[in-house]
Amino acid sequence: MAEIVIRNLRKEFGDFVAVKESSFTVGDGEFFMLLGPSGCGKTTTLRMIAGLELPTGGQILIDGEDVSQKPASQRDIAFVFQMFALYPHLNVRRNISYPLVSQGLPRAQVQAKVAEVARILGIEGILDKPVGGLSGGDRQRVALGRAIVRSPKAFMMDEPLGALDAEFREHMSEELRALHDRMGATTVYVTHDQLEAMQMGDKIVVMNHGVVEQFGTPQEIYDHPATMFVADFIGSPPMNFLRFEGGFRPGDRSVSLGGTAIATPELRQEAAGRKLALGVRPEHVAISDDGTYRGRIEAVEYLGTTQIVTLSTAHGTLKARTPSDRAARVGETVGLGFAAATLALFDAGSGRAFRTSANAGVFHG
Amino acid sequence: MSAWSVTEPSARSKGIAAVLVILYTVITLVPLVWIIATGFKTGPDSISYPPKVIFQPSLEGYVNLFTDRTRATPEQLAAMPPPENFVDEIVQRRGEVITQPSKFGARFMNSVIIGFGSTFLSIFLGTLAAYAFSRFRVPLKDDLLFFILSTRMMPPIAVAIPIFLMFRQLGLSDTHLGMILLYTGVNISLAVWLLKGFIDEIPREYEEAALIDGYTRFQAFRKVVLPQAATGIASTAIFCLIFAWNEYAFAFLLTSGTAQTAPPFIPTIFGVGGKDWPAVAAGATLFLLPVMIFTILLRKHLLRGITFGAVRK
Numbered sequence: 001m002a003e004i005v006i007r008n009l010r011k012e013f014g015d016f017v018a019v020k021e022s023s024f025t026v027g028d029g030e031f032f033m034l035l036g037p038s039g040c041g042k043t044t045t046l047r048m049i050a051g052l053e054l055p056t057g058g059q060i061l062i063d064g065e066d067v068s069q070k071p072a073s074q075r076d077i078a079f080v081f082q083m084f085a086l087y088p089h090l091n092v093r094r095n096i097s098y099p100l101v102s103q104g105l106p107r108a109q110v111q112a113k114v115a116e117v118a119r120i121l122g123i124e125g126i127l128d129k130p131v132g133g134l135s136g137g138d139r140q141r142v143a144l145g146r147a148i149v150r151s152p153k154a155f156m157m158d159e160p161l162g163a164l165d166a167e168f169r170e171h172m173s174e175e176l177r178a179l180h181d182r183m184g185a186t187t188v189y190v191t192h193d194q195l196e197a198m199q200m201g202d203k204i205v206v207m208n209h210g211v212v213e214q215f216g217t218p219q220e221i222y223d224h225p226a227t228m229f230v231a232d233f234i235g236s237p238p239m240n241f242l243r244f245e246g247g248f249r250p251g252d253r254s255v256s257l258g259g260t261a262i263a264t265p266e267l268r269q270e271a272a273g274r275k276l277a278l279g280v281r282p283e284h285v286a287i288s289d290d291g292t293y294r295g296r297i298e299a300v301e302y303l304g305t306t307q308i309v310t311l312s313t314a315h316g317t318l319k320a321r322t323p324s325d326r327a328a329r330v331g332e333t334v335g336l337g338f339a340a341a342t343l344a345l346f347d348a349g350s351g352r353a354f355r356t357s358a359n360a361g362v363f364h365g
Numbered sequence: 366m367s368a369w370s371v372t373e374p375s376a377r378s379k380g381i382a383a384v385l386v387i388l389y390t391v392i393t394l395v396p397l398v399w400i401i402a403t404g405f406k407t408g409p410d411s412i413s414y415p416p417k418v419i420f421q422p423s424l425e426g427y428v429n430l431f432t433d434r435t436r437a438t439p440e441q442l443a444a445m446p447p448p449e450n451f452v453d454e455i456v457q458r459r460g461e462v463i464t465q466p467s468k469f470g471a472r473f474m475n476s477v478i479i480g481f482g483s484t485f486l487s488i489f490l491g492t493l494a495a496y497a498f499s500r501f502r503v504p505l506k507d508d509l510l511f512f513i514l515s516t517r518m519m520p521p522i523a524v525a526i527p528i529f530l531m532f533r534q535l536g537l538s539d540t541h542l543g544m545i546l547l548y549t550g551v552n553i554s555l556a557v558w559l560l561k562g563f564i565d566e567i568p569r570e571y572e573e574a575a576l577i578d579g580y581t582r583f584q585a586f587r588k589v590v591l592p593q594a595a596t597g598i599a600s601t602a603i604f605c606l607i608f609a610w611n612e613y614a615f616a617f618l619l620t621s622g623t624a625q626t627a628p629p630f631i632p633t634i635f636g637v638g639g640k641d642w643p644a645v646a647a648g649a650t651l652f653l654l655p656v657m658i659f660t661i662l663l664r665k666h667l668l669r670g671i672t673f674g675a676v677r678k
Contacts, residue, residue, distance in 0.1 A: 087574070
């Protein structure tokens with residue numbers, strides 16, 4: 001097992017820069033998520049760690065050894081592809097044993113290892129079947145089997161659940177996480193699904209346009225997004241932005257939105273006469289008649305125990321997640337309350353979050 | 366319930382289709398049947414008018430194909446021992462004696478060596494080139510591919526004279542190597558283009574998985590790509606072989622002796638005292654067999670190969 005350190009990694013394809021000076025560290029035994037929209041460079045980053053692409057600049061250290069210019073075969077890393085990439089001309093047993101055969105392991109040892117892996121994954125029954133007729137879940141298990149059979153230093157997974165149908169994905173993600181917990185293997189996992197990332201990951205890197213936006217635990221990233229992109233990408237519905245112009249000084253504990261003072265965590269930076277955005281998660285908006293900040297209810301979506309209330313305010317549209325038992329009528333104008341400790345302030349120009357007492361400990365990419 | 370179905374053709378249209386297919390098959394097979402039948406006729410039967418559809422089959426054509434003979438005097442014939450086998454019997458009945466085996470066997474072997482040799486070379490080079498074009502960032506890739514294809518934009522025989530002079534200078538005239546190189550040169554553009562299409566269809570992930578599993582690029586190519594491309598390689602090989610096997614014009618121009626292939630040789634077969642049509646037909650029949658067998662063996666791949674990529678899986 002291994003620690004993976006990425007330092008100022010860069011990748012260019014001709015004129016196109018896929019990854020720009022990215023740095024982060026994957027701790028030993030971590031389940032590490034690379035999250036971002038399509039085209040953000042997450043898969044390219046993964047392929048560079050695996051050795052399927054060579055970086056244009058920067059370093060990749062696996063267990064302290066610089067492997068950035070080494071071929072994939074010398075890195076001792078396993079890769080699970082989105083389409084599984086099982087060798088179609090070989091049966092399940094030969095697919096799983098393929099990486100061992102390349103190392104020239106004796107036959108008896110290969111058989112023993114394959115049997116062990118098959119037992120772990122519960123696929124003893126299909127070992128002699130061709131891979132062509134397998135169900136999505138079994139293909140997934142065979143792909144995992146091929147990855148774990150030689151006990152590599154780390155696993156790379158490129159959207160391994162993307163090809164499965166929604167119902168089965170849930171089940172498989174639990175299985176994957178359980179497998180990881182049992183083996184304790186360092187895993188780097190690429191996904192564009194924020195729920196999957198939050199659900200399974202120990203740590204998350206959020207990428208956009210080839211840049212690392214934020215790097216941290218799921219809680220840090222959800223509660224204290226470093227940029228407006230992260231705030232908007234994570235959460236469903238995403239964080240609300242109330243856009244306003246104004247300023248504040250270090251030590252302030254509130255900002256003024258159109259004359260209404262709104263309590264915030266203690267601000268640690270200064271801003272004056274700038275375009276700003278106040279970020280608030282929908283579940284931290286309360287509809288209360290005594291709130292001085294007001295909004296008009298535009299729509300109500302019923303979701304069982306909660307409902308999503310869409311409101312229009314003087315500073316833009318806002319979504320609130322409130323308990324379903326609180327009646328909300330379209331057209332009604334109501335007072336709004338925000339949970340002060342959870343609020344974030346962003347520079348609307350650069351998209352960066354300002355430092356406050358709440359996010360002080362959080363890494364800013 | 367309605368008997369009418371969108372996907373299943375009606376019995377009537379199936380019947381019409383069957384009649385059309387049978388009709389087409391009969392029309393295309395008539396020349397073949399004619400050749401095969403003529404091979405089993407005697408000389409007079411082969412040129413009788415109206416043509417004989419029903420005749421007494423004879424192996425005369427095949428005997429003549431494989432032998433050179435001369436007319437014997439009655440005294441010579443009388444002095445000869447009684448025929449030991451059907452070959453002697455056929456020859457003696459016509460008052461001839463065998464002087465030596467004919468050149469047909471050697472010419473046929475030339476065809477085999479040159480046909481299969483150039484097919485192998487075209488496929489070998491074509492697969493490597495197609496793989497490179499499919500997988501790597503080759504500088505000027507599109508221009509190179511167009512350039513390769515452009516060699517097929519005129520009939521190859523248009524450059525017969527330069528090639529004739531070139532071969533004479535290089536000492537390649539009437540050699541097996543020369544003919545193999547020539548047919549490979551003609552076939553390779555077809556091979557590169559066809560095989561590139563097949564290799565493009567093979568997902569890169571297979572090789573990448575092999576690279577991750579500890580194989581080198583070449584091992585991944587050999588163990589993962591080649592088995593996947595078998596269908597494409599088989600159908601490309603058939604097309605290459607059919608061209609090299611049937612090629613007449615260059616063979617006529619560039620070979621005359623040691624490396625002469627069967628196509629220019631067969632029409633030159635003369636019997637004793639005139640054109641020996643049964644022997645020519647027998648030669649043509651035997652000449653059909655290798656390609657026919659090769660195609661039947663690879664038929665499964667050929668059918669898949671032609672429709673390959675037509676439907677996105």
